[in-house]
Amino acid sequence: AQSVTQLDSHVSVSEGTPVLLRCNYSSSYSPSLFWYVQHPNKGLQLLLKYTSAATLVKGINGFEAEFKKSETSFHLTKPSAHMSDAAEYFCVVSVNNDMRFGAGTRLTVKP
C-alpha cells in the first residue's frame, strides 16, 4: 500500500520569507498527490493536486508543488509567507481511491 511521510512536524518562518514543506511518498503504482490545508477548527481545504500531468503544480494562495518521481517527493513551496498561511498542512497520496494522509506539518508565521 502507498504511504506518505511529512518530514517536518513543525515549520516556523517569518512573514515575507519563503515556505518549504517537505513530503515524500511511497507507492507501487502511479499515484495522485494532494496538499490540503487545515485552519484551526476548520475542515480541510485543497491547495493543489498532481494527477500525472505537469510536474509543477500551481495551487491557491500562491502555493505550488513539484512532483519529482526520482526522489519520490512532492514538496510544497510558497515564495513569501503571509500571516494567514499559519495552519496545518497535509500531504496526501492516493491510489485507486485509497487516500493516505501524512501526519501533518504545522506552519507558524512570525510577524
Next chain:
Amino acid sequence: DSGVTQTPKHLITATGQRVTLRCSPRSGDLSVYWYQQSLDQGLQFLIQYYNGEERAKGNILERFSAQQFPDLHSELNLSSLELGDSALYFCASSVTTSLRREGYNEQFFGPGTRLTVL
C-alpha cells in the same frame, strides 16, 4: 464554505453509548467519505460510499458503521463507545464520475463533528 454540512458540531457522551453523525454532501456529489482525526492517530480514512453503495473501506472498526441514503446524505454510527473514540470526525464529498479516475477527484471537507467520550 465547502458546501458539505455536518451535524452536530459537538457531541459529548459516555462510554458504552451509541451516537450517529450526519453528513450532507455538496449538491451533485455522489461520493461521501468519512475520516477520523485524533492526536495520536492523525487523519485516517474510515469508509467511502458512492451513490448509496459502499465503495471503499479504510481503518474502520467493527463497532462503527455507515450508510448513504437515497438523497445522498450519509450517517456514521459509532457504538459501544470507548474513551479512545474521542476525535474529530470529518465527512468529505466528491463528484467521482468515473471509478478509474476516482483518485483524481478533489474531496470537499465538512467542518467536522467533535466527539468527546467521557
